[in-house]
Amino acid sequence: MPRKTTGAIDMSDGVSDLAGQARRLGLAGDFAAGHALIDQAERLAGDDPTARALCAIERGRLYNSAGEREKARPLFEEAWQLARQAGAHALAVDAAHMMAIVGTLGDAVQWTEAALAYIDDHPQAAFWRAALLNNLGWSYFDAGRFADALAIRTGGRTAPLGWPETRAAYRALRRDPNVARTGSPGRSPAAC
Template structure:
């Protein structure tokens, strides 16, 4: 197994179990001892520190990796290491609330990845990070560039970014009122999720998003067919909220309170929704309780 593949395997549960991932990466230091290996490994350990909000130690590890670069001969792998260093330095700044400081590092990672064999995954990663730190107009441009790079790539891991990229850019288009463009992107995302054999939950979210854009376009019956299908998975309050909106739009008043009650039952347990979507939650509550 080559080192990059071994590293990807160790990062498999990075977000769901960061501490365990950190321990696995630190354990690799026992057998990864050359300057090249350590420079490849240290930025990824730094990433786990960033996810755990230990930014000081994260930056220290990135700096250690930088200091090893002069010992590494020029090659595609060295370029990839430099790119990873920039990516993780940028992520540490962004995660600590220093968005402006992160931008030059993500831009550097993008620029240095262009045209480098084996760097497609990191190119798309860099473009995705640029999109996350930019204002909306520039963000959409970066999503377009990142999508184009991922679609062009033959690297399965690079193409694996497409689901997130289609979804994120679609929501930006939707927020701008570009509902047809949003629908096209959501549909691409759904098609990708299915062809990529993603989890049923991920596919269901993609279907929900397609239906949400259809509702915004006034295509209520098409949206209803999707949401009623998704209601067969009865623990998703967002599906029942959409059914509430669709039955209301189609003047099917006899069904509104029933789905409102189900939406209220489920979403009242969602602390994020109650706190951040107060107006939506209050509407659901009013319809559910008939007050």
């Protein structure tokens, strides 16, 4: 059984180690090997809700990275429920963050708001705030809603930007007059 420390799995724990290895394999495109490691982690996790949440979120990430969002979504929902049950607040917010990524723009807005509300009640997960807002901004950007994307970074809820690349990208976006006219940075209206 995994060791618990106040609702979180100790990073030296076998479940965490296997889940981390599975994530790295998924990022490298070796999804079958990643799933095999999550199978092992699930056996170690037993009934521990934090360990089970970690397994669910990492298996979901494997499916998402493989382009299988419909298989990923229920795993992220399961991780959201289990992590909240266990009081693993950062893991719960991570699960909500992944739900925002695999869904529609409407889902991204809904899950980001749910995660931000959860953070308001559980400030130990506040380090997620900037990533949530960054991802929501990019969801708006990808949907062609550039004013909404920019508003996430400049108004409404604010968060420490933390990532120089993100700040630079949004500064460039704000300065690029083609975005407002064409929907794409750097494209002239004649190219559309």
